[in-house]
Every structure is written in C-alpha cells, then in structure tokens.
C-alpha cells in the first residue's frame with residue numbers, strides 16, 4: 001500500500017487545514033494511501049518532518065499550510081537522496097506558490113488536485129545551504145513578510161502585509177551591490193533585489209512574467225536606486241504588470257547569481273528570514289516532483 005505523510009501547520013492562515021483535517025485524511029485513505037499526519041508546532045518542525053518522511057520512504061508528502069510551511073518542507077527534502085512526490089494544500093494567507101501552480105485555495109478542490117492531478121518536475125532554488133521554491137529577496141521592503149505577526153495575518157489576511165508595508169516605507173534605503181549572473185555583471189545602488197522561480201510573488205502575479213517553474217532559470221528583478229514616491233508608484237505599476245519598461249527596473253534570467261552587498265542586507269526566502277548576503281544562488285533544474293492540476297494551467301514549458 002502507498003504511504004502518504006501529511007505535514008500541516010494548524011495555525012496557518014484562517015486555520016482551514018486544521019478544520020478540514022478529517023476530510024483530508026479520509027480523501028487520502030479512500031485514494032489508497034495509508035496516511036499519517038504531523039502537526040507542526042513551530043520553526044523547523046515541517047522541515048524535520050519532511051526529512052524524516054524522505055528517510056522513511058513515504059510515496060507522497062502533502063505540505064498543508066502557507067508558503068512558510070511549503071518552504072520548510074522543500075528545505076527538508078532538497079538534500080535527501082529519496083524525494084517523494086510533493087502535494088500542496090494551500091492554507092496560508094497569500095499562498096503564492098500554490099497560486100503559481102494553479103492549485104485552488106478551497107481545500108476540498110485542492111484535495112481533488114492531489115488525487116487527480118499529474119506529476120510535474122519543478123526547479124528548486126539554492127542559496128548557500130538553504131533552499132527556496134518561490135522567491136528570494138533582499139532589501140528593506142522584503143523584510144515585511146516575516147515581520148507580520150501570525151495573529152494579525154489570521155485576522156486580516158493579505159491586508160496585514162499592506163499595513164506593514166506602509167509602516168516600513170520611511171525605512172527603505174538603497175544599498176550598493178555587485179551582482180554576477182551567468183558571467184554578466186551589474187554594479188550599483190539598489191532598493192530591492194528579487195530572484196524569482198515563479199511568476200506569483202506576494203500576490204503580484206505579473207511581477208516576473210517570463211518565470212517558468214521548470215526552465216532551469218531564475219528571473220532576477222532589481223529596483224535601482226530611486227526615491228520613495230517612485231517606490232510607491234512602481235509598486236502600483238508592478239501590480240498591473242507595467243513595471244518592466246521602467247529604466248529603474250532591471251529584469252534578466254540566469255541560472256547562477258552571485259550577489260555581494262556593501263552594507264548588511266538580509267535575505268528573505270519564500271517570505272521567511274534566510275540569513276544575510278553575500279550569497280550565490282543556483283537554480284536546481286527539475287529537482288522535486290510535484291502534483292499539479294491535470295489541465296494546462298501552471299507555468300510550465302513544453303510539458304503538456
């Protein structure tokens with residue numbers, strides 16, 4: 001009999017996963033999976049549970065929670081020799097990654113994808129000894145994703161990020177960086193540095209329009225030094241997908257990116273704190289197999 005391990009965060013989002021637990025377990029059992037569940041209790045819990053599930057040769061890991069939970073599960077799996085298929089049940093606030101895969105936000109519909117979807121290899125980002133699936137970012141603006149308290153997110157949903165964003169605006173400062181990307185160079189002062197694996201970032205679905213999850217490439221976006229009024233204006237333009245022609249934006253693709261910052265610059269990986277720069281980013285091509293909707297919806301190249 002096939003074995004599935006459900007790794008879920010009972011506190012994520014509006015606690016939809018916890019509420020649907022009997023339904024999820026029943027669905028997996030009915031589909032022929034002998035299923036066990038692991039409720040996370042705090043930091044690194046999902047990561048450790050994912051590593052154990054790989055070692056114990058489960059056939060399927062289901063990561064249920066927000067982007068932070070998926071991020072930890074990817075980190076727990078990435079260095080393992082045996083990597084089970086990975087399914088996602090979105091239970092967080094923004095669910096950027098699930099959105100990139102076109103997995104429905106409704107838990108019952110997402111369960112249908114788990115059982116009726118197809119396997120798809122996806123790229124995983126690596127920076128030093130950490131991994132990310134959706135996005136890596138640096139610059140003061142990116143810090144707001146892990147500064148929003150969990151209780152505030154449960155209460156306010158995505159609005160919590162915007163509230164915090166406005167609070168942070170006066171603290172956004174440019175930093176001098178040197179970036180080497182696939183043999184090319186950039187040097188200058190920047191406000192924001194993003195390395196995207198998907199096109200769905202912070203609820204901005206038009207931020208990196210050329211990002212595919214299985215192309216072996218990152219999409220790098222840099223916002224060069226500018227004033228705060230322009231940061232606000234370009235944020236609005238990015239929501240509409242109208243930011244890429246602006247001279248303050250640099251948008252390129254690369255498999256390897258090395259960045260060195262003059263001042264300390266914190267790294268944000270999938271919305272979680274990821275240490276400080278410098279760092280080398282490597283895109284690990286088709287590193288994990290995920291269950292995605294059967295229909296041609298997701299951002300994949302030449303596979304359907």
Ligand SMILES: Nc1ncnc2c1ncn2[C@@H]1O[C@H](COP(=O)(O)OP(=O)(O)OP(=O)(O)O)[C@@H](O)[C@H]1O
Pocket residue numbers: 009010011012013014040041042043044045064065066067068069070091092093094095096150153271
């Ligand atoms: N039982 C728990 N109680 C409180 N926090 C938890 C628990 N289990 C895990 N965590 C923490 O929750 C964070 C991950 O949250 P997750 O991404 O799943 O949901 P979210 O924050 O509501 O959603 P999103 O990431 O979409 O904003 C991790 O930092 C982890 O340490």
